[in-house]
Amino acid sequence: MAKNGKAIKQIAIYGKGGIGKSTTTSNLSAALADLGYKVMQFGCDPKADSTNTLRDGSYIPTVLELLRDRGSVNAHDAIFVGYNGIYCVEAGGPAPGVGCAGRGIITAVQLLKEQDIFEELDLDYVIYDVLGDVVCGGFAVPIREGIAQHVFTVSSSDFMAIYAANNLFKGIQKYSNSGGALLGGIIANSVSPESNYQRSIIDDFAARTSTQIMQYIPRSVTVTQSELSGKTTIEAAPDSAQAKVYRELARRIDEHVDSKTPTPLEPSQLRDWAAEWSDQILAIETGEVRTEAANI
Ligand SMILES: Nc1ncnc2c1ncn2[C@@H]1O[C@H](COP(=O)(O)OP(=O)(O)OP(=O)(O)O)[C@@H](O)[C@H]1O
Ligand SMILES: [Mg+2]
Structure with missing residues (x-):
């Protein structure tokens, strides 16, 4: 609860490495x-x-660097103000090759909570940008420990991105009965409006796993240019079509209240689902219809 009694909305963004989470x-x-x-x-x-x-x-x-250097840290020393007053914090990680990065997240969040920073800063939103695939239990911390309430996953229509999203859904499902965060939906990144099948693939995956698409974000050179100038697209190109897409995403997330437990696919279901799409893409792209059975 923020100091004026309003609820702080805490959101975790997950997804495969390099898929566009931080952007x-x-x-x-x-x-x-x-x-x-x-x-x-x-x-x-x-x-x-x-x-x-x-x-x-x-x-x-x-936060972890400061703790290593100084032993104890005033949370304000780890909070830096960015674009339009956004408070920026990086949890950091253990020294390379030692320790658990997930513990680093707990340590960093605890530091801010112990010092009542969220209330003091009167925050409306805390958005956690969490590393890659949920390969390590440590990265389930924002879900498991009730730190975030809503999880969104960034995914393209590529199989490995969907595979990572499905694994994340398994993690959410596992902790959903013990007060874990629930799933808000999928942010479909690098989904081209011109493609005949990218949107259909990600839509179908969302339907099969009982979730929704929050926004389709095209791959755009405006994002590349903005990143090269060290800025978000919202700051560097506020009048661009891409900025409009991000603003629409923000509006939908702002209105979103009702996160749910997803229904992830079992490995064999995911494999069959992917094989069906392999056939359909071939049919769409070439007009040729081929099924696994026809190849035997
Ligand atoms: N919609 C987009 N259009 C163009 N480029 C994009 C888009 N989304 C992401 N990118 C680019 O893809 C690259 C990877 O993005 P980003 O760093 O956000 O991914 P990430 O998921 O945070 O990666 P990591 O797992 O390493 O943290 C960046 O160079 C970014 O500019
Ligand atoms: Mg990142």
């Missing part, structure tokens, strides 16, 4: 800040590169 999260934070909300973006990746496009491409010291 999407930073544009989401920027768009929410432009709507007048007080936003904190909390990078939960040892690379500590979540927030740099909110701060002109600069990197900030991480």
